[in-house]
Amino acid sequence: xxxxxxxxxxxxxxxxxxxxxxxxxxxxxxxxxxxxxxxxxxxxxxxxxxxxxxxxxxxxxxxxxxxxxxxxxxxxxxxxxxxxxxxxxxxxxxxxxxxxxxxxxxxxxxxxxxxxxxxxxxxxxxxxxxxxxxxxxxxxxxxxxxxxxxxxxxxxxxxxxxxxxxxxxxxxx
Amino acid sequence: xxxxxxxxxxxxxxxxxxxxxxxxxxxxxxxxxxxxxxxxxxxxxxxxxxxxxxxxxxxxxxxxxxxxxxxxxxxxxxxxxxxxxxxxxxxxxxxxxxxxxxxxxxxxxxxxxxxxxxxxxxxxxxxxxxxxxxxxxxxxxxxxxxxxxxxxxxxxxxxxxxxxxxxxxxxxxxxxxxxxxxxxxxxxxxxxxxxxxxxxxxxxxxxxxxxxxxxxxxxxxxxxxxxxxxxxxxxxxxxxxxxxxx
Ligand SMILES: C[S@@+](CC[C@H](N)C(=O)[O-])C[C@H]1O[C@@H](n2cnc3c(N)ncnc32)[C@H](O)[C@@H]1O
Numbered sequence: 231x232x233x234x235x236x237x238x239x240x241x242x243x244x245x246x247x248x249x250x251x252x253x254x255x256x257x258x259x260x261x262x263x264x265x266x267x268x269x270x271x272x273x274x275x276x277x278x279x280x281x282x283x284x285x286x287x288x289x290x291x292x293x294x295x296x297x298x299x300x301x302x303x304x305x306x307x308x309x310x311x312x313x314x315x316x317x318x319x320x321x322x323x324x325x326x327x328x329x330x331x332x333x334x335x336x337x338x339x340x341x342x343x344x345x346x347x348x349x350x351x352x353x354x355x356x357x358x359x360x361x362x363x364x365x366x367x368x369x370x371x372x373x374x375x376x377x378x379x380x381x382x383x384x385x386x387x388x389x390x391x392x393x394x395x396x397x398x399x400x401x402x403x
Numbered sequence: 404x405x406x407x408x409x410x411x412x413x414x415x416x417x418x419x420x421x422x423x424x425x426x427x428x429x430x431x432x433x434x435x436x437x438x439x440x441x442x443x444x445x446x447x448x449x450x451x452x453x454x455x456x457x458x459x460x461x462x463x464x465x466x467x468x469x470x471x472x473x474x475x476x477x478x479x480x481x482x483x484x485x486x487x488x489x490x491x492x493x494x495x496x497x498x499x500x501x502x503x504x505x506x507x508x509x510x511x512x513x514x515x516x517x518x519x520x521x522x523x524x525x526x527x528x529x530x531x532x533x534x535x536x537x538x539x540x541x542x543x544x545x546x547x548x549x550x551x552x553x554x555x556x557x558x559x560x561x562x563x564x565x566x567x568x569x570x571x572x573x574x575x576x577x578x579x580x581x582x583x584x585x586x587x588x589x590x591x592x593x594x595x596x597x598x599x600x601x602x603x604x605x606x607x608x609x610x611x612x613x614x615x616x617x618x619x620x621x622x623x624x625x626x627x628x629x630x631x632x633x634x635x636x637x638x639x640x641x642x643x644x645x646x647x648x649x
Contacts (some may be wrong), residue, residue: 275560
């Protein structure tokens with residue numbers, strides 16, 4: 231879900247703004263965020279971006295290792311040179327390709343902090359818990375949002391039960 | 404070479420399977436959508452929505468939906484590709500394609516092409532499509548390797564194949580409940596709603612004979628795809644494989 235969200239946002243941005251990414255074509259870039267053990271592979275083919283697992287272990291053009299702080303900064307548009315100077319990033323392979331990917335991420339305006347919080351924590355459980363706490367004596371607007379959350383939770387339960395709060399609770403009993 | 408193959412849990416001659424599968428879908432075509440909703444308790448719609456949202460399909464793309472049946476995916480793809488894009492709904496079975504035609508018309512969609520074709524011999528040029536999808540169809544195909552090679556052939560470089568199919572349930576408890584449901588309840592639903600217990604018995608059996616997640620992934624890579632990964636839905640009752648032509 232995490233990778234898919236980034237993939238969709240990047241492609242959307244490229245399409246809507248008609249950004250030419252042919253210079254990234256045929257490249258595979260590994261990005262490893264070491265302190266949260268998050269590894270992403272960015273594959274660019276025919277002007278499309280895929281964010282994949284690379285379980286096939288294909289050779290990459292460049293490997294980028296960085297910490298969470300630097301990863302977040304990338305999406306906030308920090309200059310690549312500044313990032314290199316800060317020594318929060320390690321690059322093995324084509325620096326040019328790394329720079330081109332970094333430029334793209336900076337442009338994407340993806341709310342990466344929000345996505346990471348979903349990756350590391352359990353946002354759905356958190357939201358549902360909060361809503362349940364608030365529901366007593368709530369206004370009708372709040373009740374609507376409770377129904378909306380319940381629908382979301384039910385959807386999660388159906389398509390990905392292991393991520394659902396209900397399933398987690400049942401297992402921990 | 405092996406001259407028999409499975410048809411549900413039965414072994415049949417390879418040449419006979421296609422005809423038997425045709426019989427099943429001729430028989431269920433008219434009630435197909437109703438039964439899908441009843442049997443999956445509506446969940447197939449979520450699985451299909453997830454497939455569409457994983458597709459990366461955008462305006463102007465060319466999409467082929469194989470074994471498209473009543474056209475659920477084609478309807479959603481049509482909206483995504485916009486006027487400059489193109490969607491083809493193909494299926495081996497004329498009765499299912501007719502149901503698809505009716506369904507699309509009911510949704511006010513007239514600009515989808517219909518092509519009657521076997522997934523094992525697709526009548527399209529090489530490198531034609533940005534995305535090829537097959538939902539709940541591959542398990543009915545006699546020679547899946549050949550079908551996967553055909554899908555690879557008609558995709559452009561950077562194109563994506565999406566295979567949505569029943570798969571292997573991971574959790575033992577869920578597996579027991581699921582087995583009970585699919586072998587005892589589904590055929591009875593089939594009898595009650597569609598007066599056709601045998602066809603629904605076949606559908607339940609064919610699910611168990613279908614390759615599991617990892618096997619299907621290897622088959623996609625063997626067919627030529629550079630990358631393939633899958634995402635389990637509903638605990639692995641269904642898996643979405645996404646393969647990329649490099
Ligand atoms: C279970 S239905 C799925 C329909 C639709 N994709 C959906 O998800 O609702 C399976 C479809 O596969 C089609 N089919 C079976 N064998 C096929 C083959 N060899 N080539 C193409 N389509 C095939 C059947 O005619 C049927 O319409």
